[in-house]
Amino acid sequence: DAGVTQSPTHLIKTRGQQVTLRCSPKSGHDTVSWYQQALGQGPQFIFQYYEEEERQRGNFPDRFSGHQFPNYSSELNVNALLLGDSALYLCASRPGFSIETQYFGPGTRLLVL
Amino acid sequence: DQQVKQNSPSLSVQEGRISILNCDYTNSMFDYFLWYKKYPAEGPTFLISISSIKDKNEDGRFTVFLNKSAKHLSLHIVPSQPGDSAVYFCAAILRGDSNYQLIWGAGTKLIIKP
Numbered sequence: 001d002a003g004v005t006q007s008p009t010h011l012i013k014t015r016g017q018q019v020t021l022r023c024s025p026k027s028g029h030d031t032v033s034w035y036q037q038a039l040g041q042g043p044q045f046i047f048q049y050y051e052e053e054e055r056q057r058g059n060f061p062d063r064f065s066g067h068q069f070p071n072y073s074s075e076l077n078v079n080a081l082l083l084g085d086s087a088l089y090l091c092a093s094r095p096g097f098s099i100e101t102q103y104f105g106p107g108t109r110l111l112v113l
Numbered sequence: 114d115q116q117v118k119q120n121s122p123s124l125s126v127q128e129g130r131i132s133i134l135n136c137d138y139t140n141s142m143f144d145y146f147l148w149y150k151k152y153p154a155e156g157p158t159f160l161i162s163i164s165s166i167k168d169k170n171e172d173g174r175f176t177v178f179l180n181k182s183a184k185h186l187s188l189h190i191v192p193s194q195p196g197d198s199a200v201y202f203c204a205a206i207l208r209g210d211s212n213y214q215l216i217w218g219a220g221t222k223l224i225i226k227p
Binding site for chain 2: 004033040041042043044045048055056058090092099100101102103104105106107
């Protein structure tokens with residue numbers, strides 16, 4: 001089992017561009033959450049997907065959107081990139097409700113120039 | 114508004130000694146807390162948790178203490194080992210109507226000196 005995988009590992013974009021980040025959850029996990037971790041800070045919750053629907057959302061603008069596919073994999077899309085969107089984006093998956101069994105991927109490092 | 118605070122960005126401890134990492138929170142609605150450990154280029158991994166109905170939870174070398182009146186929790190690692198060198202995050206659960214989310218501290222980088 002590969003655990004939670006994310007692609008790409010690193011990405012450089014310019015302001016105003018759009019980006020799509022991808023996440024494959026751990027086998028058997030149906031709930032996927034996305035977090036943004038700025039340098040020197042803890043992860044901040046963006047949103048969570050379950051059964052292909054956004055179930056909960058943190059305090060992020062509509063420029064951040066997502067999708068979950070029938071195989072439970074997920075995408076995070078960010079439109080109209082700002083310099084402040086530069087961060088490590090973490091994907092986490094878990095089976096159902098248990099928070100202790102939430103596994104994190106290694107993240108995608110996004111740099112916006 | 115930081116609801117979970119880890120005021121020490123870094124901590125250096127001698128191998129074999131006790132490491133104590135601290136965390137403060139402001140929201141009295143938090144009722145469950147978790148500690149995560151993160152190595153470079155890896156995602157955070159769950160370490161230990163504690164419910165607000167308890168004041169202590171132990172798992173091997175790791176013990177978490179919760180002081181609800183002070184809104185303070187701490188993670189004790191004893192004895193500290195070189196492999197414990199990592200960034201440690203404190204997180205609290207904020208419950209919604211039918212779901213919950215994690216609120217994280219900024220992390221403390223623990224360095225274990227040989």
